[in-house]
Amino acid sequence: MGTSNPKLDPPIAMIDYEKYLNPEQLEVVMAGDSPLLVIAGAGSGKTRALTYRVVRLIDSGVSPERILLATFTNKAARAMLSRVEALTDVDIKKLWGGTFHHISNRILRKYGHLLGYENNYSIMDQEDSRQLINTCMSELELNTKLDRFPRGNVVGDIISFAMNTNDSVSGVIKKRFPYLYIYAEQIQKIAARYEIRKKELNMMDFDDLLCNLRKLLVNFSEVKNEYSHRFVHVLVDEYQDTNIVQAEILDLLTSYHRNIMVVGDDSQSIYSFRGADFSNIIHFPERYPDVKIFKLETNYRSTPEILHVANMSITNNENRFQKELRPVRGAGIRPVYVPLRNVIQQADFVSQRIIELLREGIPPGEIAVLYRAHYHSMELQMELTRRGIPFEIRSGIRFFEQAHIKDVTAFMRLLINPFDELAWKRVLKLYKRIGKVAVGKIWTFIMNQRDPLSSVFSDDFLQCVSKTATPGLLEFRVTVKSMLELYQNNPISEVINAVMDTGYRQYLQEKYSDINSREEDLNQLANFSSKFGSMEDFLNELALLTNIAEENEMYLSSRDGGRILLGSIHQAKGLEWSVVFIIWCSEGMMPLARSLKEPGGEDEERRLFYVAITRAKDQLYFCHPVMNYTRGMDKAVLPPSRFLKELAPSHLDPAEIPFDQWMVDE
């Protein structure tokens, strides 16, 4: 459309802001230059305020490449950017928008060398990281047989938490893992070794992306100047979920223009397990004394009945900004509490009720079932499948983390970086008669080669391990040969097909029962790869992505009426449905027993509960299975969630209880 010469054209769009925004939102959108804090309740149109502010800034002449929009999820970034694009006709690629990890990655690709990384470093996902930590543990030959010595993933959690909270490993152990204090020294050793190994491998984990960006900005003033001058406006979504490192990055990036706008809701801070610290938002006014504070409290989403439950529940948390969601919608249906005999009956009830709702004409895309932990959805998945109700499950292992996806990408990683130790180890173990020991030997051989991929075809390669491994290695050769031939002059998808055709398909058949869906996944991956210019870009992006359907936006939007969604409460943040079922509202499940042990656990769980409630527009169901099957097939009685009990204390007049109760019998 039109030219973009600002001198000739009238303002890009003549947007009537007052028409699309309420007075609260309008103030935020129109606010002048200065630090801004927006306390935005659930459903108050915070995304709207944010997108319109970006539009307004562009409208008043700020060029898009000087705006940074930081979000928590890829999905949120995409949603906002596409709305801005629709409203302004501006090429959205110029605007810096994305997750913190994406933004960090973008800058580190350019300046990572200043910190001693090659610019083609690769990104480890959590599994890679845990694997490397396990390697470090065995290399250190610690006495891990000792009573209760932590597993690799626990050590990983400790290290990660330390990085995300600016704390030392021993500090984290003392505060959050006191029972491991006797092993503090060993864990520190593991952490130190892990650091070294990552650097050797030229790899960064998720935490490195953040910490290295901060390091870059702190230690290299020329870099800090470049970006802090560049970004005239920085806008941050979900600020309550930032951790200290992210907050510092933002402070550094905005140190010159000081136009930092943070939007968030302290009542929806649910990522403390990842180091998120809502004192960032609580103390923001102290860090920026000239801040202007706005509150968005008008809720457009939910019925008064639903908001009443939400408001009532969250008042049980002490430490928060005072705020109350004000409904604008008219009266609706009261939320419903449904006690159920057990999980089976719960699955039955939810499926049954869903069928009724669909019959009433509610589109499937307007129904969601939310839960605290992925395994809570097992029985329901089975029941929905049995009844032939199609659903979408955004949970469990994410697309790019599934074994078959990682296997195939490991092959490709060898092409990009022939010294990728993790990739070699993963790939070789796929072959028969090649296990831990053989892999170790082969790696020592590979490590010392000038050109590892060519050396695969040498006799020395075959001879560096016992003969039993030879057939596997010969098979491996075929795949490598095929990949090398295709790699340079063909689309990425060809390489993926080559891996499939030269044995991986057969491996899948032997190993898994659900080959069809796995093969389909790999086709999707091949399809998705066409969006990337080079294999390098492709692989680098993968670790930061989560869901392929989401990336293929056609998928998402062209669903007729959508599907019923099953997902964790964490994933539901920012979304809304007409009807929401919260399942497993039983003590120990919601709140989750394990989380209650963490400092501040109960409050955080209550915030989760609050997030879940405020997803619902019209109807809300709390399901409470009473009987739980424990390990030894014993039955245990679970009381209703304390969050429900506190809404209906016994002294309360029954009319005051904010929800109805249904009895379900067979």
Added chain:
DNA sequence: ATACGATTTTTTTTT
């Protein structure tokens, strides 16, 4: 010594 199959444990939430 090694790989593989059986057994046990463990699974919050996400970039």
Added chain:
DNA sequence: AAAATCGTAT
């Protein structure tokens, strides 16, 4: 359900 660990057969 999946991974880590354990035990056994080669």
